Amino acid sequence: MDGQAAxxxxxxxxxxxxxxxxxxxxxxxxxxxxxxFQVIGTRxxxxxxxxxxxxxxTIQYLVWSVVLFTVETFVxxxxxxxxxxxxxxxxxxxxxxxxxxxxxxxxxxxxxxxxDRLFYxxxxxxxxxxxxxxxxxxxxxxxxRLAGGGRYLAYGVISAGESVARSAIAIGIVIAGASTRVLAxxxxxxxxAAASSWFALGLxxxxxxxxxxxxxxxxxxxxxxxxxxxxxxxxxxxxAQLLLAGAPVAMAALSASASEMSVLFVTLTAARxxxxxxxxxxxxxxxxxxxxxxxxxxxxxxxxxxxxxxxATVGVAAVGAVxxxxxxxxxxxxxxxxxxxxxxxxxxAVTAGVVLATGGLVLNQLLTADGSERxxxxxxxxxxxxxxxxxxxxxxxxxWRVGSAFVVGELVALGALVTVARSAARQxxxxx
Numbered sequence: 001m002d003g004q005a006a007x008x009x010x011x012x013x014x015x016x017x018x019x020x021x022x023x024x025x026x027x028x029x030x031x032x033x034x035x036x037f038q039v040i041g042t043r044x045x046x047x048x049x050x051x052x053x054x055x056x057x058t059i060q061y062l063v064w065s066v067v068l069f070t071v072e073t074f075v076x077x078x079x080x081x082x083x084x085x086x087x088x089x090x091x092x093x094x095x096x097x098x099x100x101x102x103x104x105x106x107x108x109x110x111x112x113x114x115x116d117r118l119f120y121x122x123x124x125x126x127x128x129x130x131x132x133x134x135x136x137x138x139x140x141x142x143x144x145r146l147a148g149g150g151r152y153l154a155y156g157v158i159s160a161g162e163s164v165a166r167s168a169i170a171i172g173i174v175i176a177g178a179s180t181r182v183l184a185x186x187x188x189x190x191x192x193a194a195a196s197s198w199f200a201l202g203l204x205x206x207x208x209x210x211x212x213x214x215x216x217x218x219x220x221x222x223x224x225x226x227x228x229x230x231x232x233x234x235x236x237x238x239x240a241q242l243l244l245a246g247a248p249v250a251m252a253a254l255s256a257s258a259s260e261m262s263v264l265f266v267t268l269t270a271a272r273x274x275x276x277x278x279x280x281x282x283x284x285x286x287x288x289x290x291x292x293x294x295x296x297x298x299x300x301x302x303x304x305x306x307x308x309x310x311x312a313t314v315g316v317a318a319v320g321a322v323x324x325x326x327x328x329x330x331x332x333x334x335x336x337x338x339x340x341x342x343x344x345x346x347x348x349a350v351t352a353g354v355v356l357a358t359g360g361l362v363l364n365q366l367l368t369a370d371g372s373e374r375x376x377x378x379x380x381x382x383x384x385x386x387x388x389x390x391x392x393x394x395x396x397x398x399x400w401r402v403g404s405a406f407v408v409g410e411l412v413a414l415g416a417l418v419t420v421a422r423s424a425a426r427q428x429x430x431x432x
Contacts, residue, residue, distance in 0.1 A: 023282060026156025031273060033163035035335075037186070038269055040170045042262070042336045044178040051258035052119040052180050054265035058248040059111065060132045060187055065241040067103050068133075068140040070233045071096050074226065075141055079148025093141070095226050100137030104130045117252055128184045135191035142198055158194050166190025232374070239380035240364070243387055243409045244275065244357045247402045250391060256398035259339070264350075264399050267342040270332050271324070271350045274358040286362065290369035299425050302370055306363055306421035310414055313359025317352040324351035342399075349403035356410035363417040372424040379420055383413025 038057075042050050078092040108130030111118060119125040139162060146155040169186040176182075242249075248265045256264075294301060328347030332340060342350075360383075364376055387409025394401045 022152040022156035023159075026159040027282065029156075029160035030163040033160065033167045035269070036167045037163070037170050038266065039335055040167065040174055041178075041183055042266060042340055044174045045180060045183065046337075047259040047262040047339050049180050051261050052122045052125055053184060054248055054262055055118050055120075055252065056125055056129060056132070056184055056187060057269070058245060058265065059107065059129050060136070061245050062241055063103065063107060063133050064136055064140075065245070066237040067234055068100070068136050070230055070237055071099055071137065072140040072144040072147070073233065074229055075144025076148040077229075079145055092226070096141055096144075097137070099230055100133065100140075104133035104137070107133050120258055122180055122184075124181065125184050128188060131185075131188040132191070135188040135195060138195035139191045142195055158198055161197075162191050162194040164190075165193040169193075232377075236364075236373075236376045236380060239377060239384045240357070240360065240413070243380065243384045243406070243413065244354070245272075247406060250402045250405070251398050254391075254398040254401065260397070260399055263340055263342050264346065264402065266336050266340045267328075267332060267346055267350050268354075270335070271328075271347075271354045275354060275361070286365040290366045294370055299370065302366070302425040303418075303422045305366060306418050309359055309362050309366065310418050313356060313362075313414065317355035317359075320355050321348040321352040324348045346399055346403055349407050353403075353406040353410045356407070356414055360410065360414050360417055363414070363421070367417070367421060367424065370421075370424055372420065375420050375424070376417075379413045379416030382416050383409040383411075386412040 041053055045053065075092065075096055078089060108126055111126035111129045112123075115123045115126050139158070142158060143155055146152075146158065166186050166189065169189050170183060173183050173186060245268070247268055248261060251261045251264055290305075293305070325344040325348040328351060329341045329344055332342060332347065360379075364373075367373060367376060387405040390408045391401045391405035394404050
């Protein structure tokens with residue numbers, strides 16, 4: 001047209017069908033492999049030798065669920081911001097990696113400062129903690145790009161591959177003669193293997209699209225917006241996940257023995273199956289479903305939907321606690337070894353707390369779909385404060401104090417989320 005080059009035709013983006021199925025399969029396989037690593041480690045090292053690995057695993061979980069899951073969500077958002085090519089902008093990648101590297105430095109320094117109490121004298125595990133942040137940070141960026149491009153099969157494969165690789169490495173270490181120092185390196189090695197193989201095979205979505213000329217984006221990235229998003233969502237996830245998974249850290253603060261620490265950690269790990277599956281991608285799939293329902297039924301449906309989720313959560317938590325009281329200890333002892341068998345009350349408290357936490361994360365997605373995510377910090381901070389107060393006021397063993405605080409904190413957070421939903425329904429919907 002008058003000597004001007006015709007505009008390049010948009011490249012069609014293929015969104016894989018059965019996305020939820022692939023996410024579920026990847027989450028289940030990854031979760032089973034993760035528990036396989038726990039079984040391998042506990043049986044090879046015993047309660048004393050496994051205690052530093054338990055602390056390291058808790059740090060890994062907290063960093064992933066608090067910081068790196070936020071990075072993944074941000075990468076998804078920015079990838080979706082390019083509706084034609086679904087390419088991660090260069091400046092976004094730099095910002096995401098800067099956040100990951102900064103977190104790695106903070107985690108390494110913090111762990112080194114408390115290394116004696118946290119790792120029971122295995123000082124070099126502070127360096128392993130930093131390596132975990134870097135390797136899982138790469139994994140978070142890759143998963144965000146895949147999810148943003150609608151590649152759910154690839155997302156499921158890489159999610160499962162990390163856990164499978166970690167367990168395979170652990171088996172080799174055990175065969176060669178396991179030690180706490182060596183087995184600890186299997187944690188970052190699994191994520192590094194999955195991430196590096198994905199880059200090496202050139203399977204990250206959008207490689208060819210990155211060679212096209214720079215285009216205007218429908219939603220340009222601003223540095224202040226990136227920092228604001230990462231800080232706010234990290235704060236929300238920090239409160240929620242510290243309440244959910246901070247029990248071993250609290251046990252260390254209460255000077256629990258290595259044996260008591262390992263028993264509580266294994267019990268919490270065994271009960272956390274719903275959270276593992278949810279963080280594997282299902283929480284992200286709930287968001288559009290809730291948004292569609294609220295758009296169809298109106299904001300007045302928000303309190304009823306929140307009440308239904310809460311009622312179901314409390315009911316399942318009660319049933320799960322009774323079942324765990326009766327048989328939870330025996331099951332954990334059968335899988336992990338008799339020395340890791342918890343008392344019935346501890347299995348019941350941990351099971352109830354995990355189910356309540358799962359319901360709270362579902363309510364998070366409901367309120368986010370409504371546009372009320374700015375209020376999420378209030379319920380989770382309230383629950384965390386009440387949990388700390390309970391732990392300080394209750395007398396008894398460290399396990400009893402931490403278990404009681406866990407249940408109380410999750411109940412407070414769940415009730416506060418319902419209150420936020422009712423309040424939000426009476427206010428004008430916030431602008432998008």
